[in-house]
Amino acid sequence: MATIDKKTLSRKTLNKAFHHWFYGHLTAFSQEHMQTFGYLTSMLPIVEELYDNKEDQEKAMKTYTAFFNTEPQLGTIIVGITASLEEARANQGISNEGGVDDTTINGLRAGLMGPIAGIGDSLVVGTLIPVILGIALGMSEGGSPLGAIFYIIVWNLLGYFGMRFAFFKGYELGDKAVGILIGAQGKAIRKAIATIGGMVVGGVAATWVTVRTSFQLKNSSGKAYLVLQNQLDSVYPGLLTAGFIVLCWWLMAKKNISPIKVMLILVVVALVGVLIGFFNPGLTY
Amino acid sequence: MTISWIQASILGIFASLSSMPGMAGSTIGNYTLGRPLVGGLVSGLILGDLKTGIAAGVAMQLVYIALVTPGGTVSADLRAVSYIGIPLAMVAIHAQGLSATSGNAADLAKSMGTLVGTVGTVLFYGTATMNLVWQHMGWRAVEKGDFKKLYAVDWGYPWISHLFFSFIPTLLMTHFGSSAVQALKTALPMDGIPMKTLFTVGALLPCVGIAILLKQIVDGPFDFIPFFVGFTLAASLKLNLVSVTVISLIFALIFYKLDMAISTNRQAAAPASGGTLDDDEEEEDI
Numbered sequence: 209m210a211t212i213d214k215k216t217l218s219r220k221t222l223n224k225a226f227h228h229w230f231y232g233h234l235t236a237f238s239q240e241h242m243q244t245f246g247y248l249t250s251m252l253p254i255v256e257e258l259y260d261n262k263e264d265q266e267k268a269m270k271t272y273t274a275f276f277n278t279e280p281q282l283g284t285i286i287v288g289i290t291a292s293l294e295e296a297r298a299n300q301g302i303s304n305e306g307g308v309d310d311t312t313i314n315g316l317r318a319g320l321m322g323p324i325a326g327i328g329d330s331l332v333v334g335t336l337i338p339v340i341l342g343i344a345l346g347m348s349e350g351g352s353p354l355g356a357i358f359y360i361i362v363w364n365l366l367g368y369f370g371m372r373f374a375f376f377k378g379y380e381l382g383d384k385a386v387g388i389l390i391g392a393q394g395k396a397i398r399k400a401i402a403t404i405g406g407m408v409v410g411g412v413a414a415t416w417v418t419v420r421t422s423f424q425l426k427n428s429s430g431k432a433y434l435v436l437q438n439q440l441d442s443v444y445p446g447l448l449t450a451g452f453i454v455l456c457w458w459l460m461a462k463k464n465i466s467p468i469k470v471m472l473i474l475v476v477v478a479l480v481g482v483l484i485g486f487f488n489p490g491l492t493y
Numbered sequence: 494m495t496i497s498w499i500q501a502s503i504l505g506i507f508a509s510l511s512s513m514p515g516m517a518g519s520t521i522g523n524y525t526l527g528r529p530l531v532g533g534l535v536s537g538l539i540l541g542d543l544k545t546g547i548a549a550g551v552a553m554q555l556v557y558i559a560l561v562t563p564g565g566t567v568s569a570d571l572r573a574v575s576y577i578g579i580p581l582a583m584v585a586i587h588a589q590g591l592s593a594t595s596g597n598a599a600d601l602a603k604s605m606g607t608l609v610g611t612v613g614t615v616l617f618y619g620t621a622t623m624n625l626v627w628q629h630m631g632w633r634a635v636e637k638g639d640f641k642k643l644y645a646v647d648w649g650y651p652w653i654s655h656l657f658f659s660f661i662p663t664l665l666m667t668h669f670g671s672s673a674v675q676a677l678k679t680a681l682p683m684d685g686i687p688m689k690t691l692f693t694v695g696a697l698l699p700c701v702g703i704a705i706l707l708k709q710i711v712d713g714p715f716d717f718i719p720f721f722v723g724f725t726l727a728a729s730l731k732l733n734l735v736s737v738t739v740i741s742l743i744f745a746l747i748f749y750k751l752d753m754a755i756s757t758n759r760q761a762a763a764p765a766s767g768g769t770l771d772d773d774e775e776e777e778d779i
Contacts, residue, residue, distance in 0.1 A: 230518060236626040236647045237514030237633070245631055245647045247610035252640055261692040266638045273635060281517050326709050336707040337524060338558055344530060351594050353545035355551075356534035358526055368519040382594050396752035400745035402710045403719045404738065409706050410723025411737035415559050418698040446728035450721070452697060457711065468614075470701050472692075477733070478693035482686055489600070489692035 215298050217291065219378075226375045229287050230368070233280045242277035247287065248488040254291050258285040268294065271310045278321035279328025286320050288378020289385050296382065316386060323390055327398055330405030337363065338412045402427055419449045421481075422488035430476035494587040496540065496580060496667045501537050503574045505663040507532075509655035512613075514571035514620060516655055523571075529553035529606070532575025540583055549582045550575075552599035553606040555568055572659055573613035577666045577681070578606035584671045604688060605674070608697040612662070619658035624651055644707040719744070 232245035255268045278286065290313055294363055297308040339361050348355025378385055425434040440447045447471065459465045459473065481487035496504075507526060509515065515522030525531055533550015553574055582602040582749040591598040613616035627650035683686065711717055719741070726732045728742060 210498070220697070230520065231516065232647045234514045234519045235516060235525070235651050236624055237651075238621045238628055240625060241628055245628060245643065248631075249647045250644050252643060256640075265640070269640060280506070291776045302577050310675075316569055324508065328564075329709050330706060333707075337721075339734050339738055341528065341530065341554060341558060345551055347553060351547045353534050353537070353543055353547055359528065359530060364521065364525060367524065371520070372711070382648065388703060392756040393753065396749050396756070399752055400749040402716075403745045403748055404741040405706070405711050406716065406719030407723030407726070407741035407744070408705060408734065408738050409709075409710070409733070410720040410725075411734050412726040413699075414724045414727035415722075415734060416555050417696075419696055419700065444729075446724060449700070449728075450724055452700045453564060453605060454717075456700045457707045460704055461708050464534050465700055467705060470704075471595060471698065471711060474697045475694050478697055479686070479690045480539050482689040482693055487689070487693040489689055489696070 210464055215295065217254060217257060217295055218404070221253050222291065224249050225287070225291060226284070226372060228253065229284060229375070233283075239493060243280065243283075244273065244276050246280075247272050247276045247442050251290065251294070258294060261442055267407045268297070271313050271314060274314050274317070276317060276321060278325040279332060281332045281367060281371055282328035283321065283324050285374040285378035285385065285389075286317060286324060288375040288380075289320075289382060291375075292379045292382035302418075316383065320386065320389060322488070323398065325393070327401055330409070331401055334405050334412075335408040339408065340366075342412070342415065347486060351362065399433060413449060413453055414446050417453070418447050419452045421486050423486050494540065494542070494584045495671050496584065498664075498668060500539050500580075501664045501668040502660075504536065504580055504667050505660035507535055508576040508663040509652070509659040511575060512620065512655070513570040513617060514624070514651070515572070516652060527575055529571060529575050530580060532571070533610045536579045536583060540580060542587075542593075542693055545583045545586055545598075546579065547691060548593045549579045549586065549602035549606070552602040553579060553582075556603055556607060556699060557610075558699065570613040570617035572628050572663075574606050574610035577612065577663050577670070578602075579607035580667050581609060581670045581674055583607055585674045588674060592676070593610065600692065602694050604691050606689060607698070607711055608664070608691060612666075616658045619649075623654035623657065623689060626648040627651060627654070633734045694732055 222482055227249035229246060232249050233243050236245040237243070251269065251272045255265050259265045259268060272290075293308050293313050293316070297313075297470075300307045338485040344355035344359035346355065347358055381388070388397075421436050421440070424432040426432050437448075444450070454475075456470055457472050462468060465473075478487060510517035511522050511526035511532070513519070513523050513527070515527065530547075530550045533546045533548070534543070535546075536550070537546020540546065544581065557571060557574060568747070579602070585601055586593060586598045587606055589597075591601065593626040622767060627646050630650070631643055631646035634640065634646065670735065707717075707720060711720070722744075723737050723741065726737050727734070732740075
């Protein structure tokens with residue numbers, strides 16, 4: 209049975225665990241165990257504080273040897289949740305039946321890493337970073353360092369404090385966070401975020417991706433009477449760009465072709481396009 | 494413009510810090526130092542020409558703005574773009590006597606960066622594969638209960654992977670690359686098929702990045718609608734990204750409220766007693 213005084217993780221240990229994750233989640237990356245070692249180093253201070261007994265420590269650490277990979281910024285919340293679960297497990301006694309055990313913790317980690325990766329990729333990598341970069345690029349036009357400095361400051365402040373918030377929120381809510389993240393409310397939040405992500409990704413595509421054709425038909429005097437790009441733009445501005453994006457999506461999502469292979473297909477498309485005069489970037493030295 | 498051994502070594506250290514599994518951690522490393530815009534700032538400072546560095550960085554950032562790495566499926570590892578491609582592009586811009594902020598300089602930067610950037614894929618897989626050795630040592634330490642060793646495995650030993658797959662390649666390629674840049678110019682003229690193809694690929698490449706993001710969001714044809722609304726706002730109405738984001742918030746709010754109302758109704762309909770029809774987030778009023 210649990211001892212009379214309840215074990216609570218100290219603020220210092222939680223900070224340590226957070227910083228270990230903040231720094232080390234990807235440093236020992238391999239294709240086999242992507243963020244597993246980052247997770248282990250993050251849980252170590254927590255496990256060391258909760259269990260005095262070496263055997264209990266080993267037993268607890270073994271839990272976190274399972275494969276882990278998610279979007280690391282938002283994924284900090286999962287580390288926070290497990291910190292709280294580990295604390296609950298320490299209080300019930302490690303070999304206690306029922307309650308929190310290896311299976312609960314790893315089931316939760318496995319169940320969360322997919323949805324969190326989905327939200328994180330569209331929210332952090334697909335929306336937040338392109339928006340900050342977009343503002344920064346405007347400021348750096350003409351060779352000014354201002355935009356780059358702006359990006360460094362804004363992203364790192366948002367990244368650090370955002371991750372810190374996610375970690376402590378996860379710890380505070382514990383397994384209640386799971387309901388929020390994957391319950392009905394979580395589903396509604398994910399759908400809402402997907403809408404923001406979808407619209408911003410559309411904006412990013414229209415602003416920065418430009419696929420243009422140089423295809424023209426000329427009459428005998430050399431005057432172009434059909435400039436395909438202008439025709440396409442009068443139908444829908446950016447039609448060709450949008451078309452190529454949907455093509456890439458279709459190849460990957462519907463035909464299950466890997467991104468690397470899609471890129472190779474694009475190389476072939478580009479070569480053929482250049483040869484027939486459909487593409488011409490108009491380069492000069 | 495040449496790149497000295499000292500300058501090349503500093504670039505090598507930044508390449509080690511900034512890769513996808515970089516030694517500065519992904520927030521400061523990959524997502525800050527690894528962005529070509531920041532790479533341009535750093536390379537500009539190291540090579541002593543801030544303006545050209547930033548201009549090359551801005552040009553390269555446009556190519557890689559939306560490339561993501563969901564689950565490491567595609568290695569958008571930008572260490573080679575930011576710390577080999579940009580310095581070499583700066584050398585090339587100087588060699589051609591182009592004005593740093595001209596369109597041609599930006600085009601040259603893009604083609605150099607994209608070409609050299611492909612090396613990043615090799616470096617990424619090299620680093621990840623070599624890290625298996627340290628992870629193996631880590632597993633043995635876990636078996637033995639020697640947990641302190643995990644810190645060395647996670648924070649220390651991967652430096653060795655980066656020595657071989659970030660530092661040395663960057664050192665050699667930037668130092669000797671400056672003369673190769675000259676050779677490349679005569680071997681691959683700008684109006685030739687290979688360079689035209691390279692540039693065209695550079696323009697098409699971000700489509701893959703965008704499509705990878707869409708794959709996360711889009712399940713059926715209807716899910717394309719938000720994407721096209723955003724696209725139309727920017728392409729036809731010429732709104733900037735912050736404005737597009739602000740407009741998207743109202744749609745997100747509507748969908749959230751709608752979804753919550755639907756699920757509240759369902760929960761209310763399930764038990765025999767009729768629930769209230771509020772669109773409240775939770776049924777805490779019962």
